[in-house]
Amino acid sequence: MPSISHLQQLESESIHILREVAAEFRKPVMLYSIGKDSSVLLHLAMKAFHPGKPPFPLLHIDTTWKFREMIAFRDRRARELGLDLLVHVNAEGIARGINPITHGSALHTDVMKTQALKQALDTHGFDAAIGGARRDEEKSRAKERIFSHRSAAHRWDAKNQRPELWSVYNTLLGPGESMRVFPLSNWTELDIWHYIHLEKIPVVPLYFAASRPVVEREGALIMVDDERLPLRPNERPQWRTVRFRTLGCYPLTGAVLSNAATLPDIIREMLAARSSERQGRMIDRDQAASMEKKKEEGYF
């Protein structure tokens, strides 16, 4: 009997984690951010419970500043797979007019993502939220458990995490407490693309190179996805052949110049890459250790 391959091993571990969540929690939910990691996560969830459907809904925290193509893709996938999709927008943030352009990435992310996520979890009473974060993304993520405990105020206590032995997970919670669960913890960016390639998993077309209107700001190429992005004096959108390594709010997500129009192109480009995927994310640059701080405050 041959031993199973590297990707099979990762797939099998992730499926085991997803089934543990379904079996151990009262009301779990899967956070769906529409990106490549979410696409893989969703694919794994479909496998884990086949021929049944995943016994939890999808939740998208919509900041209202996502690329239009992302929203179209989200709605199409949920429909095709026949899954229950919940979309939550922080209505209070909208009422206060919070946006990434006038308020900057830090405040926008806090109000429209972190606070919004906490609102959604509280409103529905979810006791476990499955997310697609990977340990290779960022240094504080590399420190996090697969089953990561959150206090009733959704805080992560980074310095006092529960021990996590073998694949035995302590899933007990006190009143109001919850768990964030990361089935893709041990996947790398290359694993994700390789798996998408092998399993033919649909992803948002923004990952593939195409001619798109962009402006250059602070060294980042920002796509003019709709009319809400105010142009600075003498700034004119230019049509460049670009793609995105990571997807988020369009005014905060830098594109890269690339001709990679197919999955093999993307993988080839990544094998030669000299910068990490999160480089394009403005929110990580706000301060050193910003991810850890956001996570402690409840960011997923």
Place this chain on the structure above:
Amino acid sequence: MAPAFGDTDADLDSLLHAQADKPTLRFITCGSVDDGKSTLVGRLLYDSKLLFDDQLTALEAESKAYGTTGGDLDFALLVDGLQAEREQGITIDVAYRFFATQKRRFIVADTPGHEQYTRNMATGASNAELAVILVDARKGIVTQTRRHSYILALFGIRHVVLAVNKMDLVGFDADRFAAIAKDYGELARRLEIPHVQCVPVVARDGDNIFIGSSRMPWYDGPTIIDYLESVDVARDLARRPFRLPVQWVNRPNADFRGYSGRIAGGSVSVGEEVAVHPSGRRSKVTRILDGDRDVREAARGQSVTLTLADEIDISRGNVLAAADAPPLIADQFAAHLLWFDEAPMLPGRRYVMKSGGQTLSAVISTLKYRMSVDTLEHQAAATLKLNEIGSVNLALDRPLVCDAYRDGREMGGFVLIDAFSHRTVAAGTIDFALRRATNIAWQELDIDKALRSRLKHQRPCVLWFTGLSGAGKSTVANLVDKELCALGRHTYLLDGDNIRHGLNRDLGFTVEARVENIRRVAEVSRLFVDAGLIVLVSLISPFRAERQMARALLEPGEFVEIHVATPLAECERRDPKGLYRRARAGEIPNFTGIGSPYEPPEAPEIRLDTSSLPAEGAAERVIAYLKRGGYV
């Protein structure tokens, strides 16, 4: 150096294939504080050319801000990902990093060296196949080296690389290296770690990490990476008997009933006979689903869904096993424990036990010995404290299906969880089943509780009075007892003080003794309930865990928790035995309410406050409860 990869998609596919076929080695770095674990991991990432430009730029900036290397690149900052770690220059929690060479992929868990973070080291070790243990060439083997080596041995890690670091600080002395290697060889032999490779290194400069060291020409062994790339850690667990712990019963509709889980041992194929444990029922495998694909067979490590030929009642926590090789099934086990919690282990207390998909209730019935990490001797002990390792017997509330840990981690490893704080308090490894559970068969008797209960015209139960000393427990219990006798009921009153004169004469007032005190009273109560009696227990019983344990011994409705909730100030004012005065004077340590906590019940059946309700009124309320509930 840019990796060579083909320009055509076909070339790329073969390259990816080669990538995917590379075996993955999971290892940890461990050892004492400041021996250079994080520096070594940072160096491995740096030398394997897996760092991106933006990460290197950030590293340069952080080395200047926090570095401990005088402005040079501080590789530890690549892995010490928490703010507190960078500021203090220490590792608090395990970091998982990924890198690959031409031959292998690696998942490395960089674990903390401080004793207080041993639980995080254990977290990393639990899934590793190999450990790189670092020692400082100037210090040699220290206590923490021994502790970590013991944990490695406990968790079944059979391959250790001893990296003797900071060789530059001992003048690259070959004799110094040889002496440390000899010491460690001796330790590994005693711990029965079969494979040890010692390598002299300077992690900071990269000597003998990826490339050999010109500064140590006398060393002719492998570099760290040579060894990691070539070591064979396979244990042939796939050849062991088939095991599938059921995680999830998949019933999307009436036509499909599947059992999902990850294969923990051996392999299975369609048509094979399997047995379901603990019931022992047998059936044949009809389908194996790997995701959405039907396959003929599947092996250890794969997550699958099986269907069986027969309709058998199977639920989460059951184990499907090879029909000719049953697992261990027992309710008493010998095991090793590594204690993680600030609160010490209490023999007699009930803990939540998790093993695979099984959640049980476990009591440490005997602590056989504690392990001294310094001398590796067995020491007599009453308890295990933070980071201590012991050999214990466990008694469970129902049978556990498992294998010995040495036969596989998934079926032999477990954790203990505090039922109230929900902290993971210990990691355990199953050694063997104690056959007492099967040797002392339960004697089926013809006269049972129901019959005795009918004879006495009452529903037996335990009225458990809990509360502070002086709250009025015994006074109220005595009144209730008299009233029940007047009604012609059969009762018995177990008073905490009186029992300490006889059955529990040998017990003192430490936390451990209090737990044992309550366990014995609870067991006696259970026997009396079985005899058909209404039992009144008057006992401070300050801890929720023990009252919960007493409740768990009985059937639903048989345990009536009565919180005599007289406030502390009132109890202290009454002070009928003068105990509060003496406790305040420091004469009685561990006195409940003064030197030791009282954990009030969260949902008692009855709550009485004798500062506002006279004892007679309180007794009437208890009687009314019993009448309402049909007990009398």
